[in-house]
Every structure is written in structure tokens, then in C-alpha cells.
Amino acid sequence: MAATLTRLSKPSSSSSSSLSHFRRFISSSAATASETTNPPPSPFTFNSSTTALSRKDPKDRNVQWVFLGCPGVGKGTYASRLCTLLGVPHIATGDLVREELASSGPLSHQLTEIVNQGKLVSDEIIISLLSKRLEAGEAKGESGFILDGFPRTIRQAEILEGVTDIDLVVNLKLRKDVLLEKCLGRRICSECGKNFNVASINVKAENGNPGMSMAPLLPPSHCMSKLVTRSDDTETVVTERLRIYDEKSQPVEEFYRSRGKILEFDLPGGIPASWPKLLEALNLDDYEEKQSAAA
Ligand code: AMP
Numbered sequence: 001m002a003a004t005l006t007r008l009s010k011p012s013s014s015s016s017s018s019l020s021h022f023r024r025f026i027s028s029s030a031a032t033a034s035e036t037t038n039p040p041p042s043p044f045t046f047n048s049s050t051t052a053l054s055r056k057d058p059k060d061r062n063v064q065w066v067f068l069g070c071p072g073v074g075k076g077t078y079a080s081r082l083c084t085l086l087g088v089p090h091i092a093t094g095d096l097v098r099e100e101l102a103s104s105g106p107l108s109h110q111l112t113e114i115v116n117q118g119k120l121v122s123d124e125i126i127i128s129l130l131s132k133r134l135e136a137g138e139a140k141g142e143s144g145f146i147l148d149g150f151p152r153t154i155r156q157a158e159i160l161e162g163v164t165d166i167d168l169v170v171n172l173k174l175r176k177d178v179l180l181e182k183c184l185g186r187r188i189c190s191e192c193g194k195n196f197n198v199a200s201i202n203v204k205a206e207n208g209n210p211g212m213s214m215a216p217l218l219p220p221s222h223c224m225s226k227l228v229t230r231s232d233d234t235e236t237v238v239t240e241r242l243r244i245y246d247e248k249s250q251p252v253e254e255f256y257r258s259r260g261k262i263l264e265f266d267l268p269g270g271i272p273a274s275w276p277k278l279l280e281a282l283n284l285d286d287y288e289e290k291q292s293a294a295a
Contacts, residue, residue, distance in 0.1 A: 071241040
């Protein structure tokens, strides 16, 4: 991880062009995929485009990380904190889907049904939403990223691997019973969009799993009256999302594990216990100090 710190301190002159390649490649993958019916094309059909891509030396760009983990584990919370620390965009495909739903655009009716059943949106739609997000970011001069909630299928992972290098994959882990409680306790401020949690979790050690306590993450008073619950955070839908994670997304963990890219991280508790430990695992515990010393 020492290399990570070196990398973080370097300017990122070429990240934008690598994102541009990503965007072009995934757009063409998605377009071709949606034109073709059964069987879907393999991302490797696009080898000619892939070879045209330039893969930048990690020293010359910002971090390109992925956060994996079951629904409710806290990917958004920890990814967004790290993004603030590292100065890279936090790109959560779940947020892109919810923005599309809220926009009442052409896809919104179809997406509402899929999301409310706890199913995955098609690879083509998700890649098209991600392409648009990257394009908008590129126009603003963004570089590097932490992806949260993508890739969620092996095919998405293959497409991503076909277009750019992922430096590190952080796999967040938590007991399943805690995941359910956390999803049911999740609240979002409808005005500022921040995530909170009203669940007070206190589970005993059981079947080899450690006991765990997590205090609620309560909103400031000005958000209190504006809290909403995600429509897919009901017990039935969360149970289905967890099942789909095991079926479709757990193989993605193995995909990155076999490439030696994964950092397994068992959350020891809530944010106060987990955040310092995560920074330590990423060798970023003294990152802020190093940054100000270098300034
Ligand atoms: P999340 O906020 O990450 O839990 O995502 C909310 C919902 O958006 C998921 O249950 C899926 O329906 C959809 N979604 C988000 N990311 C993806 C993805 N990478 N692939 C397919 N569907 C996704």
C-alpha cells in the first residue's frame, strides 16, 4: 500500500483521457449489446476497441478503486468519506439509478419496477448511466474514482477490466442479520440527500460471528422532519437484494480475489470503530498529515 500513497501524491494529467476511453468503450459495448438478442455478446467481442485503449501507469493518475459488499454494509458511507479524503469522485450506480427514477425519464417506469423488486437493472442500462456520469465528470475535469455498487455482475466486471485498470477492490463485510437491521433503519434527508440510520444495533456473538454494537447515526435537527425511507428498504425487498447479491455479485468478489486485487475488510462496528481501522488497512491513517506536510 506504500505505492498507493506515492500514487496519491502525483498529479493526474492522464486520468481524463483514460476515462474518456472507458466512456467510449462502454458506450459502444452497451450499444452493441442492446442491438443483439440472445445470447448477449461477450465484452471480449470488443477486443479491437480494447487494444486501442491506453492504460496509464498508476503513478500518473488518481486512484481507481471499487467498493464491494452486500446491501446495507456501508459502501456509500465509507466510499464517500474516502473520496473526500483522496479528492476523487464517488460514483454510486445506485444513486445514478435513483436519479434516473426521479427524473421521470424514458427509463424511469421500467427501473421503478426492477428496483422495487430488489432485482438488478440490466448491464446495458447501468453501463449507459455510468457512461453518462463519467462523461459529465470528464467535462468537469474529474479524475480517478471510487466506484460503489459497480461492478455487480461478472459481465460488468469484465467490461470494466476491458477498458481500464482497477488498482484496489475493498470488500466490506458484515453479518447478514446486521445488514437487514441496517437497511431497515436507513433514512435519507429528502432535502440534502445525506444518509442516516435510526437503528440501534446490539447483537450477541453467535455461530462464530462476533457480537457487535452500532449506535444510530441520527440526523441534525434541520433534517429530522425531512427523513424518507428508500422504497427498496423493506424486509421483503432487502431479503431479495441479499439473495441476488449472493447469486450475482459474490462471484465478482472471486473475480477480483483471483487477480490479487481484493482487500477483505470485516467491519468491527459502526463508523467510530470502523473508519480508523479502514484507514489503517488502506495505509492511509496518516494520509492527511502527510498531505499537509507536503503542501
Ligand atoms: P444500491 O443503492 O447500490 O443498493 O442500488 C439500488 C438499486 O439500483 C439496486 O437494487 C439495483 O436495482 C440497481 N443497481 C445499482 N447498481 C447496479 C449495478 N451495478 N447493476 C445492476 N443494477 C444496479
